[in-house]
Amino acid sequence: MSDNYEALIPAQIAFNEQGVPLSTTFGDVYHPQWGALEQAARVFLHGNHLPERWQGKETFTVCETGFGLGNNFFALWQAWRGDPRRSSRLHVLSFEAHPLTREDLQCVVMRTLPEPEKALAAQLIDAWPPLLPGLHRLEFEGGRLTLTLAFGTVARLARQASAGVDAFFLDGFAPRVNPDMWTRALFGQLVRMANSGATMATWCCTGDVRRGLRDAGFLVSKIPGHGGKREITVGVLRPGMGRYCSPGAGQEDVLVVGGGLAGAGVAHALAVRGHTVTVMDPVFAQGLGASHKGHIAAAITPVISRDDDIRSRLSRAGVARALHRWQGLEGEARPLRCGTIELVSDAARAAVRRESLARLAFPSEWVRWLDVAEASQRAGRCLASGGLWFADGQRVQPPALIEALLSHPRIRCMAGEASSLERDNAAGWIAMDAQGNTRVSAGQVVLANAAQAVALLSTIPGILRRPKFEAMYRLAGQVSFYSGADGDSTRVVLAGDGYCLPAQHACFVGGSTYLPDAQTSEVTVQGRADINKKVAGLLNVIPSRLTRSSNAADGWAGWRAAVADRLPVIGRIDEVPGLWLACAYGSRGLSWAPLAGDIIGASLNQEPLPLERELLRSIFPR
The missing domain is CATH 3.30.9.10 (D-Amino Acid Oxidase, subunit A, domain 2)
Structure with a gap:
């Protein structure tokens, strides 16, 4: 269970005499009077040598400490989309302990931004997530621009985030009022995520901050500032430090073994990222959605627990990914977002659930308690009890959903069974049938064939024992x-x-x-x-x-x-390159399918991962 739960406290915004927005929590302004976008351009873009450093690259990642009102993100987005030599993909990871509600964000940014950035802000406001602790991935520009928002204290979430970062925007409130944003421990976590040659920039020039950055691994210097700032701080990671970033992310062919919900979710997530995917399953002889033929409808719903445990956090992450990935589908493939009422008839259990809601402090638009009259009105019939209302509950038609996911133009479906797998240094992975004939070769392979994955994994030499997985x-x-x-x-x-x-x-x-x-x-x-x-x-x-x-x-x-803990098994097999598992979904296949696809896709394409590290460890194959 999660023993370090932190309730999310939304930002409270006011304006000073000059009309500049300020945080009442920290008593500090969100940006200088001379302009948020100008600060973003002169401090963070110029200080990190952007846009020059992303030009000609496949992918580029920025990490920001302090999302605030989103001004740095809007300036970065505008600069990237206006650069004809921009990187193919841009990823942003941004931490925020006190995010604004959607209504407050709209009120502030639409009041302060110029027209070109207002169009971008409108897209962000439409995609803005409910104020739930953890990571929230948003996608823009057809998925070529991603924003991963980390809602919660940076001291905790910096340890939990996974990314390969090329440039850092250090933009917390001033150290005198918000010291947690400027600690050596935080700088150490940023270096953990840094790619080789990563740069940083900040308006802050205090000696403690500069020394902390040097101790963490940055070569730090000062350059002329602007407006009221005489100097700003910039830096580059010392040679020999940082991650190596391979240049060909997103180009490998992938074989997915298994044509059910697990396989379809992974295949679709990889295809939208540009991978060519082959999905192999004997059931395709009866049609693309045949693994659930006759299954008229199923449900997808988040859950909560008193301590916001691993299962609850994974569940809400999966439901959020399903909403993002699948609401754009057409016809019967698109889930019906009708909401879910979790009925609680026992008075003692109802008291526990209501106490949990009060402790978790989740936004009421995401989950709230309904009394029996309210529940009956929502359901359209007379019910015997009230319960929890989840606005994101959905009804899904599995055959139509699977068929739509597998119909992506970059996906090829093959009727057949992979009886064994071999690793070839030249061809990558080779899947063979029962007679030993080669059926498919690919650079990466994902086993998404439920209980059959145990036997197929055992055909690969050099694989270590994984007792929990093998006991599926x-x-x-x-x-x-x-x-x-x-x-x-x-x-x-x-x-x-x-x-x-x-x-x-x-x-x-x-x-x-x-x-x-x-x-x-x-x-x-x-x-x-x-x-x-x-x-x-x-x-x-x-x-x-x-x-x-x-x-x-x-x-x-x-x-x-x-498997024993009823959590999915998702992740890389470390002993051999290019082998993944996505199985053991139990009764929550509709929650885990889109989540697994984005975990594997983000890993292959060098994107910030959509889950915290402790959640990834909980589902790692072992």
Whole structure:
């Protein structure tokens, strides 16, 4: 469990007599009176030799300590998009302990920015995340520009962030009021993330700051300042320090083994980054979405825990990635963002949940408590209890979603089974069938074939034992289909003991069962009876009121693969180059699929990673 939870405290903005915005928390201005954009250009861009240093590069990454009002980001964005020789991709990692709410951000930046930057600010405001602690990845310019916002104290999150940084903008409030932004420990974490030749710039010229930067590894000097600043501080990482950044990020072909949700999520995330991807699975003989054929609908919903544990943090990160990745899909592939009510009928459990909400201090637009009347109004029917309302709950149609993800023009789907894998120094990875014939070769390979990944990994020489992964097990389960229009089911996802989804095409889905020792996964009479009780309880009706769907099938059955801690297994196999796992998704495949794709894609393309290091460790193959 997370023992260092920090509730996020939003910024409080005021304006001084000159009309410059200031933080009431720190009693300091966000930028000098002579202009935020001018400071960004003269201190941070000029001090880091931009735009010259990104020109002709595939990717370039900036790290900023103190996002504030976003002025440095807008100036950087404007300079990058206006440079015909700009890097192909630009990534920004920015820390902020006290972010503005969307409403305050809009009020301030639209009041202070000139017109060209207002157009950029409008895009940021539209994408602005809820004020939840942790990392939030935003994408602009068709994904060529990314902004990873780290919401929380920099002392904690600098240790948790992963990136290969080329330029640092040190722009916290003054050391006298905000000393945590200028510590030697922080500078050490920045150097940990620095690429070879990384530069830094800051308006701050105090002796302690300059000495701290030197001790961390920067060659520091002063150059003439501007406005009220006689000098500013700049620096470059000492030779021999920093990460090596390979020049060809994003160009390798990738083989993904497995054509279900896990494989489709990874393949799509890599394809949108420019990789050519081959997805291999025998199920493609029946169609691209055949792994979930007949699975009418499923749900994706975040969870919370009293201490904001690993599972809760991973869950909200996955749901956020799903919203970003999948809301742009068309037709039935696009998830319905209908919201979820997690019903809590027991008074003692309800008290615990409400106490958790108060402790976590999450924004009410993301999660809040509904009493029974409010819950009934949301659901469009009379419920027996209230519960937690998650605005980001979604209903998903798995076959349509998988087919849309795999239909990207850079993805090729191949019907067939990989029986073994070999590493060839010239060709990279080679997948062979049962007869030993080569089927596919690629520079990188991702095993996303659930429980079958254990056997396939064992065919590779030199792989170390991974006891948790090797103990992966399968769970059979089924869902049931019911007849009913919207008024007979629910307008939202209802969750608790089981779940019930909004109707579509006069049919709604209820679930589900978990059978750990089953030999087959099939729809059974007993399974349907168990689900009837759960759905009836959620809908506040007697089980006999539920009517079977006119659909030819009573339901759908499938398998879940899981490991002991019920967390996914996602990450690189370190012993051999270019081998990844993305499996053991259990009953949360819709949460983990987009998250896994972005973790692997960001790693391959030298982007800031979308998760904290402790979360990445929790899902690392072991």
